[in-house]
Amino acid sequence: MVSSGQLAPATDAAPAPTPTGIQTLTLGDLGADPAWWRPVLIGSDHLVLVTGGHGTLEVDFRPFPCRPGTMFRIRPGQALRRTDALDAVMVRWSPHALHGLDVDPDAVPTHTQLVGEDEEAVINEVSQLVVDCRRHRGAAGESLLRHQLAVLLLRLTLTTAPTGGTEPRTFRRLCREVEHHYRYTRRVEDYAERLGCSVRTLTRACLAMTGHSAKQVIDERVALQARRLLAATDEPIARIGRYLGFPEPTNFGRFFSREVGLSPGAFRATGGRVAVPARIVRPRPPHWTDRA
Template identity: 65%
Template sequence: MVPSDHLSPAPLDPTGDIETITLGSLAPDPRWRRPVLLDRELVVLTTSGHGYTEVDFRPLPCRPGTLLRVRPGQVLRCALPELDATVVRWHPEALRGLDVALDEGPTWFQLAGEDEDAVINEVTQLTVDSRRHRDTPAGRSLLRHQLTVLLLRLTMLPSDGRRQESRPEEVTFRRFCREVERGYQHSRRVEDYADRLGCSVRTLTRACLAVTGRSAKQVVDERVALQASRLLAATDEPIAQIGRQLGFSEATNFGRFFTREVGVSPGSFRAARDRPGPGPVIRPRPPVDTQTDIHQG
């Protein structure tokens, strides 16, 4: 099993340090009453216990051998103290120049057999070397390459049931999602994204319907609603300010939009964030979910 007695939070190097910590040290509140808005990449390996971890308000079952891959900007909340886990945390800049695709792989995977042994060995060695060598240039280089190996191994996990980009509609949908990720705070108009991609609104809508069963406009609105939900749940920013960040000049317009997409008002959604157990489950599903389906190892 992964050693945990020496794990403790450590200051992050703004240039992109790599560290291993405990799951509980991610949240300022030991009871995890609120989701935590992440600013680092995470790999979370459950070592003991059974429970649920919420990633972007979606509860995911965890037990020994469960692996989570969580990205910056997502929100995380865990059922503690039922779970113990080792967390590998790093800034995306830490792997600049190395040949690894940071956006590949599922959010959730239940490891088993040789895959579980290999990942545990990688995380264990990274944990030990992080403690012993992280303050030396050679040690930092070693950690970068060890993390690269771990992430490459995760991309090679069994792919049964994963969505493959074999159809043109799926390729178009992925390109659309990348543009939405870059521009959702500034525009909710599908026409703007079609112009950027050099295609028609009809092409984008057909691609979105083929992959998700939802229109291109729904995909954009759901991404905006997800970001609003993240900020309402994990920060204390005023609701009107959150609306302005997402392109709403009037708080009433933001309130109507959020209520339509999520089913409750922004104020009600925020009030529910401190309730024990899973938080409010919102209807919006982010476009990135198409690459984070749950897989059984």
């Protein structure tokens, strides 16, 4: 059992890591349950490249259409589930793998369909990583893998033009703050103070990016983490509620039911296999949502 206020960390099975933490694996290496009844909580950074089949891959309970050339950037803590017979190569790395290299993994699009020259180049680089992870050891081999990963991430970054303007920047800053503090406060005023701006500025940025208020964006992050933990772990519901800042189980139940449309117990009973209500916020990057 985990201690009060803490939950077991996200984990995902895999071959033994290299010293840099760079590995290549397949979707089948992640899920011990071949039926993928419950999602897998991803414990480290991943790229997923679909190489065969047509269907869907579910990221944080949202299904995405997939075919060869579909690429995902999966962040630690996200819930991943395969719902169709898809083949995919995965590249995993630990944070120190990119230390000292001029690359921002968070600039990589969360979901994109590669085509043409981009698809060919990415497939070649992923294929070479698979080979080199198997063949090369030692300091020189680790350096090679680190630079190959950096090139792959940079190439993927270039497939999507950056979004400029004041409101997208403000929204991204808010998302980063929420990612670090959602367990401790859901008050927009607290985030405005941390960011040195007004509540009105945050609300305007969130409305421009998502069509929802800053408060709704914050609550969605909390509800998303609740869905992840309810569907992918066996932690008691009351403990999940405490972890997310709800000392009283009844308060957590009311919050979850309002956001998701089901009680925590009912949601868990479905394995998270329920449609996401239209009212749930789907903000854009940087941390917990999709970017086309």
